[in-house]
Amino acid sequence: MTSKWLVLFLQAGGLLTLASCVSNGNRNTAVFTQDTASEISIPVIGQTERVCRESLGYTYPSTEILYYTTATSRVWTIMTRGRHGIVTSQFEIGDGAIRNIRVLSSKEQRGRQIKSQRFLRQFEGVSLSARNALNKRVDGITGATISSKAVNDAALLALKLDAAMPLKASD
Amino acid sequence: MRGTRVATIVIGFVLVALAHGAGAQTTEGRLSQLEQEIADMKKQHSDGRLLDNVHFGGYGELHYNNPSGSGDASDTESIDFHRFVLFIGYDFSDRIRFNSELELEHSLSGNGEPGEVELEQAYIDFTLNDSHTARGGLLLLPIGILNETHEPTTFYGVERNAVEKNIIPTTWWEAGAGAHGQLLGDISYAAYIHSGLMTSTNSSYAVRSGRQKVAKAQASDLAGTLAVNWQIPGVTVGGSLQYQSDITQGADSDAGEALLREVHVDVQKGSVALLALYAHWTLDGDGPKAYGADEQYGWYIEPSFRPIETVGFFARYSEWSNSAGHSNSNAEKTQYDAGLNWWPHRQVVLKADYQWQDNEDGKDQSGFNLGLGYDF
Numbered sequence: 001m002t003s004k005w006l007v008l009f010l011q012a013g014g015l016l017t018l019a020s021c022v023s024n025g026n027r028n029t030a031v032f033t034q035d036t037a038s039e040i041s042i043p044v045i046g047q048t049e050r051v052c053r054e055s056l057g058y059t060y061p062s063t064e065i066l067y068y069t070t071a072t073s074r075v076w077t078i079m080t081r082g083r084h085g086i087v088t089s090q091f092e093i094g095d096g097a098i099r100n101i102r103v104l105s106s107k108e109q110r111g112r113q114i115k116s117q118r119f120l121r122q123f124e125g126v127s128l129s130a131r132n133a134l135n136k137r138v139d140g141i142t143g144a145t146i147s148s149k150a151v152n153d154a155a156l157l158a159l160k161l162d163a164a165m166p167l168k169a170s171d
Numbered sequence: 172m173r174g175t176r177v178a179t180i181v182i183g184f185v186l187v188a189l190a191h192g193a194g195a196q197t198t199e200g201r202l203s204q205l206e207q208e209i210a211d212m213k214k215q216h217s218d219g220r221l222l223d224n225v226h227f228g229g230y231g232e233l234h235y236n237n238p239s240g241s242g243d244a245s246d247t248e249s250i251d252f253h254r255f256v257l258f259i260g261y262d263f264s265d266r267i268r269f270n271s272e273l274e275l276e277h278s279l280s281g282n283g284e285p286g287e288v289e290l291e292q293a294y295i296d297f298t299l300n301d302s303h304t305a306r307g308g309l310l311l312l313p314i315g316i317l318n319e320t321h322e323p324t325t326f327y328g329v330e331r332n333a334v335e336k337n338i339i340p341t342t343w344w345e346a347g348a349g350a351h352g353q354l355l356g357d358i359s360y361a362a363y364i365h366s367g368l369m370t371s372t373n374s375s376y377a378v379r380s381g382r383q384k385v386a387k388a389q390a391s392d393l394a395g396t397l398a399v400n401w402q403i404p405g406v407t408v409g410g411s412l413q414y415q416s417d418i419t420q421g422a423d424s425d426a427g428e429a430l431l432r433e434v435h436v437d438v439q440k441g442s443v444a445l446l447a448l449y450a451h452w453t454l455d456g457d458g459p460k461a462y463g464a465d466e467q468y469g470w471y472i473e474p475s476f477r478p479i480e481t482v483g484f485f486a487r488y489s490e491w492s493n494s495a496g497h498s499n500s501n502a503e504k505t506q507y508d509a510g511l512n513w514w515p516h517r518q519v520v521l522k523a524d525y526q527w528q529d530n531e532d533g534k535d536q537s538g539f540n541l542g543l544g545y546d547f
Contacts, residue, residue: 022348057517084270085226107268109296109304110320112353119404139405142319142437149517 032075032090032102039077042161051164053156061086065161069143074162078154080142082108087150097127098155107154111147123151128159188478191249193371226270228258230546232323234330238526247536252278256291264295264408266298289384303352306363309385310347313361313398314411315339316435316448323544324520327475327485328508330540334469336490338450339433340379345394359400367394368429370454374425378452378494381418392417410434418454425458446473463497484525485513501531520544 041064042048052060058081066077073094084107092100100125103115110162113119122138129135134156138149174417235250253276259272277286278460292310311319317331318341347365354360355449366388368381383389393416400409409434433450442469449470459465469491477483487508494502510524522542528535 060273084268085262109351110359112302112356112359113404115301116356118357119494122404137441139440141400141402142406142407143400145314145320145325 019054032092032100036095039068040064047164048161051160052157055160056080056153067078067161074165076158077104077160078158080148080150080154080157082106082114082150083111083144083146084108087114087147087154089151089154089158091123091155093158093162096124096163098123098159100124101155103149103151106150108144108147108150111141111144112148113141113144114147114151119148120151123155125156125158128156128163131158189513205373222389224262226258226260226262228254228260228304230322230324230544231255232329232542232544235541236329236538238312238358239535241535241537242530242533244528244534244536247538251285258489260426261496263295268296268298270294270296282522291342296447299350300500302354303350305348305350307348310363310365311342311344311361312365312400312413312490313351314343314396314413314431314433315341315450316437316446317341318335318343322546323522323542324460324514324518324546326484327512327522328475328487328510328524328540329522329542332471332473332487332489332508333504334448334450334471334508336488337377337379337491337493338452338467338469339431340382341381344385346385346388346390348420349396357401357403359402360414361398362396364393364395366390367392367420369416369422370464371423371428372458372462375462375494376418376454376459378418378467389420389422400471405438407437407445408435423456423458425461426454426456429454442477444475444477447471460496463494463500466496467493481514483514485512503531505529518546 031103043059043064044052044060044062048065049060052065061079061081068075070092072090075090075092077088077090077092079088081087087106087108090102090104091098101120103120106114107114121142122136126134126136134152138148138152140152172470187473216347224265232253234249234253236245236247240246246499255275257277258271259273260268262268268359272291274289275286276289277284280286282357290309292309292311294306294310297305297307299305313319315335315375317326317335318339321331321342330336331341345363345365345367346416347363349361351361352359366383366385367390368378369383369389370376370378370381374380395415396411396413398409398411400407402409408531411431415428415429415431419426429452431450432451433448435448436445450468453469454465454467456465469489471487471489473485473487475485485508487506489506489508490503492500492503494500505528507529508524508529511524513521515521520543522544523539525537525539
């Protein structure tokens, strides 16, 4: 009986691995090519700390926030709390709107889909509303509310930080 | 003059010796101080790393229930801190992580007390790659909507829905091993081989009574669960299959294999949402058949409306039976629920609902429930 279970399990595992190899080709099409050596660090103190707390509802999980600039945009790396630890997301923001987004790291389990392009694509073009919230309602991953919220919160914080620092010609 | 020179040299030697001695003491002192500082730094560094790898969380819910009984059903008027839960996790490395859930039910546990302390999760995840993770330990089974995610802020109604409670039966955990992950982008899976249920005639083979909770559990007959979900933003459609090789763990020759089939839908688009679930057990053997427990099933549907972020309204229709094998057993239960959730903070919820029962046996409990819940 036990050997029958083992064979079935190994067969299932083989099929799953094969399927995942086929499926892994289309991930993370957003392009973030900037050399991270040019990243600028903002200490999370004073006004920045207040913006973080207002946006997230808790203390920012790091002492600094990183960003770098391109010719027409700024790219923010934001850390937020997920269900199973820190979710790190990256947002390219230009003219006050999100142009590109990707999830750099996440340990979410039921919320694995927050890395999917189908979920992340909803954030493209999103900007701040007059009430300082996201101007578009983003559908979360059902059953993974906390994981989805982690990316929502990160998007809101990135937009607020970017809005507080208008791009200069020298940037 | 010569004596003065000698005296000067001697005094010089003494002063140099004293100075050397004093210097050596200072160096030793400095070294000792540095060693202590380094030890302190190491300790701080070590403590910091330890805390960096530890994750805490938890949730809790306080209930006030006030349904009145009709038929032979009893009145209920009680207040209960139903669940106080702490999560503790530890990351051994980026790829090997521990998670646990410790629960105190009904506030007070012990001999003759209403509650109990339960270890509901204690497993280790081994990340194989971005898509697949192996898991071993004491784990929640990936069946239905509530069993794995049941923080009070995430569902409507003071009490968990009766179908998942009595038929799945949530909260259901077993010891086992397997894997979970993602296939073809939008499809997730979980597959485990694990310990099984142990029902008996004493409980008319009701599946909920068979949970052994991994407490010196009989494990002569294993079980297996496979769950698959298709998930896109705002929509989850999924199902699970579970096979029990002997649902009495060999204790009852009149019972044997059992199979659970379950499907569910979870849709949240904008301010409206819909949950629906159907679950069905078949139990082999003349024993369960004699009680009508060879068929146990349930389903519910729950539309909800959340016009603003902080307030949501819901209605639910539930129907279930743990002895549906007898067509005239009067065992089918029906319950209607309606109410609201108010989230003053995203991690805090206040709930109010009203329940109506229309059970075949005429024993109904109808009335209101109030709840307070949190998670962090």
